[in-house]
Amino acid sequence: KNEVEQSPQNLTAQEGEFITINCSYSVGISALHWLQQHPGGGIVSLFMLSSGKKKHGRLIATINIQEKHSSLHITASHPRDSAVYICAVSPSYGGATNKLIFGTGTLLAVQP
């Protein structure tokens, strides 16, 4: 079993819909990261969080440390949100080296 599991693996939505991507992990962590990768593009860090909730524009990330679960929400989705969204964790045993454990990603397609 992977240490970081994402669901769903693929998601198709209509423009304007509210989208949720889930991430569960099985190790102790110091932080959780949400990353975005557009087709053919590099990877961009969206959020790094260790508790509670963070918001940036239409994106919201939440984490429940006790349940070892995080969600990424996209409000009022738009075709430009189409990308792969990757969840990654900084395991507690990794210290300051920032060696992340990655999920396999969620491919999101938002149709106009």
Next chain:
Amino acid sequence: DVKVTQSSRYLVKRTGEKVFLECVQDMDHENMFWYRQDPGLGLRLIYFSYDVKMKEKGDIPEGYSVSREKKERFSLILESASTNQTSMYLCASSLEYSPLHFGNGTRLTVT
């Protein structure tokens, strides 16, 4: 804004060739990483470095080596390229306990 630059976007090499992938970051980050990304497998760590001349193996180091002679530059070396090393290679850098900054990737094809 942090910039991580990978020297090539696309690269085609022949089996047995020695291949160098270069990565440069401009923000004085201690940590630098080389990943490969394959469909269905996600990102896998090849090597990382937490200081000049310091390196540690990641999850899949076989067939690769690295060099970090200067803080801003981290090179990945394929000693003798093989077809199973055809992949997308991504470099990243970070400070301690901070988000990673990725380069745009190098798509390597070994024929």
